[in-house]
Amino acid sequence: MTSQANVTWIAADWGTTNLRIWALDTAGNTIAHRCSAKGMGTLAKNEFEAALLELVDDLVKADGTTPVVVCGMAGSRQGWAEAPYKTTPCAPPSIDDATIVNATDPRLDVRILPGIKQITPADVMRGEETQITGFLADTPNFSGTLCLPGTHTKWVALENGVVTRFRTFMTGETFALLSKQSVLRHGLSDRDLDADAFKSATMDIFKTPQALAAELFGVRAAGLIADLSPDAARGRLSGLLIGAELAAVKDDFDLSAVTILGSDHIAKAYASALGCLGYEATPLDAETITLKGLALAYSSYSKAPS
Amino acid sequence: MTSQANVTWIAADWGTTNLRIWALDTAGNTIAHRCSAKGMGTLAKNEFEAALLELVDDLVKADGTTPVVVCGMAGSRQGWAEAPYKTTPCAPPSIDDATIVNATDPRLDVRILPGIKQITPADVMRGEETQITGFLADTPNFSGTLCLPGTHTKWVALENGVVTRFRTFMTGETFALLSKQSVLRHGLSDRDLDADAFKSATMDIFKTPQALAAELFGVRAAGLIADLSPDAARGRLSGLLIGAELAAVKDDFDLSAVTILGSDHIAKAYASALGCLGYEATPLDAETITLKGLALAYSSYSKAPS
Secondary structure, X not given: OOOHHHOOEEEEEEOOOOEEEEEEOOOOOEEEEEEEOOXXXXXXXXXXXXXXXXXXXXOOOXXXXXXXXXXXHHHOXXXXXXXXOEEOOEOOOOHHHOEEOOOOOOOEEEEEOOOEEEOOOOEEEOOHHHHHHHHHXXXXXXXXXXEEOOOOEEEXXXXXXXXXXXXXXXXXXXXXXXXXXXXXXXXXXXXXXXXXXXXXXXXXXXXOHHHHHHHHXXXXXXXXXXXXXXXXXXXXXXXXXXXXXXXXXXXXXXXXXXXXEOOOHXXXXXHHHHHHOOOXXXXXXXXXXXXXXXXXXXXXXXXXXX | OOOHHHOOEEEEEXXXXXXXXXXXXXXXXXXXXXXXXXOHHHOOHHHHHHHHHHHHOOOOOOOOOEEEEEEOHHHOOOOOOOOOOEEOOEOOOXXXXXXXXXXXXXXXXXXXXXXXXXXXXXXXXXXXXXXHHHXXXXXXXXXXXXXXXXXXXXXXXXXXXXXXXXXEEOHHHHHHHHHHHOHHHHHOOOOOOOHHHHHHHHHXXXXXXXXHHHHHHHHHHXXXXXXXXXXXXXXXXXXXXXXXXXXXXXXXXXXXXXXXXXXXXXXXXXXXXXXXXXXXXEEEOHHHHHHHHHHHHHOOOOOOOO
């Protein structure tokens, strides 16, 4: 049984495909953690408040207002309310940079944290900036490289706690499209990939990244005429795409000591790829770090003047 | 009105998505040209004969047999009957290399031409070999580079009429997936691409192909924060992918004088990309060449011993 009396504030990570909330007490303990599939991509502007209330209606105080601190795509132009980007170089946004949403329900005081944009080369992030905030909570003056793996992986250079530049790679989305919908799907397993095939493809293409376009169809052809197994084909495709990404990354980011904000199978693939190229990578749990970032933002919360 | 009395033989180009036939008389004139969407990908093994008869039933001689010369995916393992690949280096296959199909209808004598495979690097073609045959009809001792544009573009090196090596690029399929199904679709027009954006992206990435993975998401980001127009975004994505392909191709194929077997919008994009990089490219009509290749194969046809 959750106790609404103890809920001090709500943290929300509102991405394109999912909404995840945590209800927290004064000491920062999680009283409830809930998810729904009502991501930004499924909602019209006037549907966000109801989608949030579906998850938090029984958690917020009946009298008075409960602060809700949100990060992610809910702050995009197509989201609930636009939270204009901060621009690099910059520290990750704080609650002072947040957009205050005009919620209908008087029990809610919703603040959406902005993302970060980079003018040249053009790039944007929404949600990842709060993971960076969470990472910096323990090491505020960090200088180095962060890797935030996902459908769109972000590589981020930090100097003294300031985001100096970043770059987004569509490798995860490209892998999903090629493995499920292109001609390559006929020769690929749905199971775990073959680690040896992954590593050797990573190392091959890291040395000659310009060959990527030539190597992709070869994954199918080798299945047809050279007995490449479906598991090995899956490993090779993943290794080719991640290896090509790392070849591009190494020109712009210091790979000598990378911190990976993630510990799922995508994060593990990056750690494995970096490892076989001789780079050290430290993985951290992404969800923990996101919550930590939202909590740091909330720690400077003050009620808006009415 | 077609006259079945005049039909000497049938030419068929049977790909993954379409079946196209020509009915020809002794002089090589086309009496009928028909298409259906019954490509190899839509058919079980026992459905091919009926799919063919749907198009040719009224064209073949009622008494006696009509030769049907087929190229393309109908000869794959999942097709009507497997026509085992020839192996590079080799001349394109002739009718002597064709697989004779056991058709049920005694009016049909179906021969499927094989494709070509390459052991290292692993690669395969089915259908394109017959275009090469058609191209060589007028220049049997050709040495140089052919580009066969399509969903899967093939680059082919010929020496004295012999296919010495080739390489397949999934650029067309990748463009279709990224432009219609990835996050990039939000910022892309469905109309013609912007030619200037196409050319400058081609030239950029040709010089630094290892940056491809980094540049893709930038197409979306530039639409969000730098006013890149949807037409320019479409041009830039196409130019990035074709430019990266050409950067890989130039290491293995002589680009100084390329013949492009194609004249559709994909072929035009390749011609434009080669042109802005300073290479000369001659386009030819693909369908004419396919028919010419099938006709050359038919010219050595003789009835199988019964």
